[in-house]
Amino acid sequence: MFAITAARIDKTNPLSGLEAGERPDPAPPEGWTTVTVKAAALNHHDLWSLRGVGLSPDRLPMVLGCDAAGVDEDGNEVVVHAVIGDPDAGGGDETRDPRRSLLSEVHPGTLAEKVAVPRRNLVPKPPELSFEEAACLPTAWLTAYRMLFTRAALGPGSTVLVQGAGGGVASALIRLASATGHRVYATSRDAAKRDRALRLGAYAALPTGERLPEKVDAVFESVGEATWAHSVRSLRPGGSIIVCGATSGEAPPAELTRTFFLQLSVIGSTMGTRDELRRLTEFCARTGVRPEIDRVLPLERAAEGFAAMEQGELFGKVVFRVGS
Template sequence: MFAISATSIDPDDPLSGLQAGERPDPEPREGWALVDLKAAALNHHDLWSLRGVGLPADRLPMVLGCDGAGVDEEGNEVIVHGVIGDPDAGGGDETRDPRRSLLSEVYDGTLAEKIAVPRRNLVPKPKELSFEEAACLPTAWLTAYNMLFDKAGLRPGSSVLVQGAGGGVAGALIRMAAQAGHRVYATSRSAAKRDRAVELGAYAAVPTGERLPEKVHAVFDSVGQATWAHSIRSLRPGGAIVTCGATSGDAPSAELTRVFFQQLRVIGATMGTRDQLAALAEMCARTGLRPEIDRVLPLARAEEGFRAMLAGEQFGKIVFTV
């Protein structure tokens, strides 16, 4: 089968390890399903893998990709949930299984013509969603859904800040938070991305680090070191910062004095459950909400998409058709 793989690790030049070519077809195993993929979406996780984060050299070559949608052996249109874990080991939540992994960390991922996954990892694709739209949901949109509707503990009509408009998680948060009736502020260094954030439903978008017109109930931060101080200072007393990543580095000042004095909550989020993915897909089908897609490329041109993400050129998801 044709696939996009990581064949070497280089933290400074991650794309040097990217290879397009033939790989062995996945072999069926008990309790697992084979899926003919129709579309797959790119994530920052794929770039981190090429840098060696979560993917040691002894597991190479590894097919990349966490997001995908396709058709199973019985002809069902499905979305692939990318968390490989045991819900029982995580108290009913597979993302809390200490031995969990994401596709492309231990098992081959979705940037391929075929994939094998545990059968429980397949979620029915609503007919209202295209394969390209459905392929955007399992990582960035699922993480955003978990952050917004589970972790943040918000009431309708709350005010929120989304750091780093332009990324997949940030774009999903803007769309869903606006749909839920929250007042959404967004930040970006790019004026063009700030304008796009407003088009997606943000109440206002400001340059990164600029003071907001009001303190917010919750901040969603996937940037890390570069935005952490601004995130903490943007919260009203009792507010929550929900973090799902640290693309700019993970060693900011903790601001503990402000955290305890203002009684702030700091909450981590990693992906979401299979049941949350099913609920997210249904929400999109019923409301008409759709992922923002930056571009769609054939899988053979995957390197072009990787280069765009590495340069920070995209707004929304980069999708590959298989």
């Protein structure tokens, strides 16, 4: 089968380790199955893998990719849940299994013509969603869904801030939060990305670090060090920061005095469960909300998508079309 792999680890020049070519078809163990991939989406996780984050040299070559939609062995259209974990080890939540992994960390990923996954990791693809749209959901959109609906637990009509508009998680948060009646502020250094955030449904889009016209109930944070102080200072007393990543670094000042005095909460969030992915796909099917897709490329041109992501030239997802 044709696949995109990490062949080498290079922290400074990650794309040098990217290779395209033939790999053996997957041989699923007991309890697993094979999905014929129709579309797969790119994530920052794939770039981090090429830098050796979460992927050790002894596992190379590794097929990259977490997100996919395709057809299972029985001909059903499905979406692949990327979290490989034991729900029982996490009290019914596989994201809390301390031994969990994502596809492409221990097991080959989705940037291939076929991928092997546990049978329980398959979610039915609603007919209302294209393969390309469905392929965007399992990582960035699922992360946003869990942050907004499970971890933040906001009431209707809340006011929120999404830091770093333009990334996959951020654009998903803007779309989901605005679609469910929240007033959404978004930030970006890039004026074009601020304009697109408004088109996604943001109430207002401001330059990174600019003071908001009001304090918010919750901040959704994936940037880290570069925006952390602004996130803390944007919250009303009793507000929450829901954090899923730290792309700019993870050692900002903790702002502990402000945190305890204003009784702020800092809530971590990682990926989502299979059931949350099922509910997300149904939400999109019923509401007409769809992922923002920056570009669709054939899998053979995956290097173009990786380069665009590394250079920050995206708003929304890069999707690779697989096969005919």
